Amino acid sequence: MIGFNIPPRAGKELEYIAQAVGSGMICGDGPFTHRCSEWMERRFDARRVLLTTSGTTALDMAMVLAGIEPGDEVILPSFTFSSTATAPVMRGAVCVFTDIRPDTNNIDETKIEDAVTEKTKAIIVMHYAGVSCNMEAIMDIARRHNLLVIEDAAQGVMAKYHDKYLGTIGDFGCYSFHETKNYSMGEGGAIVINRPDAVERAEIIREKGTNRARFYRGQVDKYTWVDLGDSYLPSELNAAYLYAQLEKADEINDNRLASWKRYYEAFEDLKGRIDLPVIPEGCTHNAHMFYLKLRDLEDRTRFISYLKGKGVQAVFHYIPLHSSPAGLRFGRFHGEDVYTTKESERLVRLPMYYNMDPEDQQTVIAAVRGFFEENA
Numbered sequence: 377m378i379g380f381n382i383p384p385r386a387g388k389e390l391e392y393i394a395q396a397v398g399s400g401m402i403c404g405d406g407p408f409t410h411r412c413s414e415w416m417e418r419r420f421d422a423r424r425v426l427l428t429t430s431g432t433t434a435l436d437m438a439m440v441l442a443g444i445e446p447g448d449e450v451i452l453p454s455f456t457f458s459s460t461a462t463a464p465v466m467r468g469a470v471c472v473f474t475d476i477r478p479d480t481n482n483i484d485e486t487k488i489e490d491a492v493t494e495k496t497k498a499i500i501v502m503h504y505a506g507v508s509c510n511m512e513a514i515m516d517i518a519r520r521h522n523l524l525v526i527e528d529a530a531q532g533v534m535a536k537y538h539d540k541y542l543g544t545i546g547d548f549g550c551y552s553f554h555e556t557k558n559y560s561m562g563e564g565g566a567i568v569i570n571r572p573d574a575v576e577r578a579e580i581i582r583e584k585g586t587n588r589a590r591f592y593r594g595q596v597d598k599y600t601w602v603d604l605g606d607s608y609l610p611s612e613l614n615a616a617y618l619y620a621q622l623e624k625a626d627e628i629n630d631n632r633l634a635s636w637k638r639y640y641e642a643f644e645d646l647k648g649r650i651d652l653p654v655i656p657e658g659c660t661h662n663a664h665m666f667y668l669k670l671r672d673l674e675d676r677t678r679f680i681s682y683l684k685g686k687g688v689q690a691v692f693h694y695i696p697l698h699s700s701p702a703g704l705r706f707g708r709f710h711g712e713d714v715y716t717t718k719e720s721e722r723l724v725r726l727p728m729y730y731n732m733d734p735e736d737q738q739t740v741i742a743a744v745r746g747f748f749e750e751n752a
């Protein structure tokens with residue numbers, strides 16, 4: 377079976393983990409954590425990047441920093457992973473889901489403004505498949521209504537919107553380094569702090585509400601509990617794994633883009649029977665995934681089982697959050713669901729990962745083409 381994901385291995389992971397173990401410091405914020413943060417700050421031209429234990433906890437931290445409180449409303453797409461919604465819900469906020477665009481599956485920027493009420497505090501955008509949302513329009517709405525913007529860039533590491541890296545455009549950006557993402561540390565993530573006035577508070581919240589970071593920099597002579605917080609820092613063992621991947625970030629990115637392009641070119645002539653991913657002008661994606669859209673749910677179900685018969689694992693996601701049991705409890709859909717449910721029922725992901733064997737990829741391509749030949 378050709379599985380839909382194999383976690384990335386860049387080469388030096390074990391060597392770096394051994395170094396971390398040998399150094400005698402395996403808790404958080406050691407040399408590998410600092411190398412990862414500095415690498416991202418430099419590469420993404422980001423004010424401050426802090427490693428977290430997951431993409432989910434990066435979003436949780438962003439909600440605390442954004443001052444989200446019970447009764448606040450947060451606008452987000454319904455077509456996203458549950459973490460995008462659990463973050464505001466953990467703060468007692470209400471999720472206001474809006475529709476997506478059918479081309480990128482990202483939040484439809486033209487539907488946001490109508491969902492704004494007196495209670496709206498923030499917009500959480502999710503850059504699906506590492507393809508940017510229309511950030512120009514979204515930042516403009518946010519400025520006019522005095523809202524914060526949080527980018528769920530879990531899938532968008534190394535991708536860009538014009539000349540800016542995803543995660544560095546809104547007030548806060550959130551990355552995931554889960555094993556299904558482009559760069560991994562097993563479980564892990566990072567928060568990008570783009571607001572200068574939030575950097576110090578971010579360090580405190582991440583360190584159980586203490587000012588330990590200032591203590592280590594010699595700015596205070598003892599550290600103490602100063603704010604609310606949690607333990608959001610991953611161990612050096614995880615950071616060591618990630619650093620091996622970041623060092624090879626371009627190689628991994630180029631390799632994924634090449635696989636993505638092979639799929640795209642192999643299926644281009646099927647347009648009309650299927651829809652292929654759309655990359656709008658100004659967006660530089662990172663080949664986080666390759667998906668197709670079939671006619672409808674029935675067609676997709678037949679397609680997935682056909683591929684399975686050919687030894688290819690294809691998967692789908694997401695059940696729209698507004699129709700999920702928790703979504704019904706914690707949120708509401710604003711406006712009409714024109715595309716969210718429809719597109720989610722048509723979408724299917726093909727196997728796609730770093731260093732995918734070209735022969736395996738040919739097997740996937742042949743299986744996909746076989747389905748359309750047999751169902752002409």
Ligand SMILES: *Cc1c(COP(=O)(O)O)cnc(C)c1O
Nearest residue numbers: 430431432457459530552553554
């Ligand atoms: C993967 C993912 C997350 C969660 O990341 P974890 O590191 O698994 O917590 C959040 N949002 C989106 C859009 C994701 O794809």
